[in-house]
Amino acid sequence: MFCDRLSNQLAAQEEKKNGKKNAPLVGDGMPRLLTGDEFYNQVSEHRRAAEEEAAAKEVRRIEREGRAAAMAVWKEAEAARLKRNEERRATYKEEVRLWEEERDCAKLEKRRPRWTKPKQGKLESPLPKPTLDDVEEDDECGVNEDEDIDGNDSDGGSLEV
Numbered sequence: 001m002f003c004d005r006l007s008n009q010l011a012a013q014e015e016k017k018n019g020k021k022n023a024p025l026v027g028d029g030m031p032r033l034l035t036g037d038e039f040y041n042q043v044s045e046h047r048r049a050a051e052e053e054a055a056a057k058e059v060r061r062i063e064r065e066g067r068a069a070a071m072a073v074w075k076e077a078e079a080a081r082l083k084r085n086e087e088r089r090a091t092y093k094e095e096v097r098l099w100e101e102e103r104d105c106a107k108l109e110k111r112r113p114r115w116t117k118p119k120q121g122k123l124e125s126p127l128p129k130p131t132l133d134d135v136e137e138d139d140e141c142g143v144n145e146d147e148d149i150d151g152n153d154s155d156g157g158s159l160e161v
Contacts (some may be wrong), residue, residue, distance in 0.1 A: 001132050063132070070130035073081045077127055096109040 026032055095118040106113040
């Protein structure tokens, strides 16, 4: 991903230096033979470059939509994780409050508390954000060849009666 971005940046710098990306075909004010081979080749090259740019733009749009969808799913999962962690913290605080009451009561009665202070335990760690590689892997995987399309869990060799 980093190499792709870097190569795109380098290509953009070179195109900017050359200045031929969006250069007009007839822009210097000089007359041209419009039916000549040289000009025809320039026009066909210009059209091909425009088509390639349009195709690349469409691919980038599709990738951006895929990333946006993956990020939406991730945000929902992350919000659910944060909610579960918050519930766990609230439960822990309530347990500690009850334990502190028991501890204070035990001090007044000059005895040991009946139970030890509760431990919070581990919270759920954050899920990694989806990357471009994750989105591409999901697109490439599609349907596995090993899975049956009709949904049967048969091993293919045994007959069930």
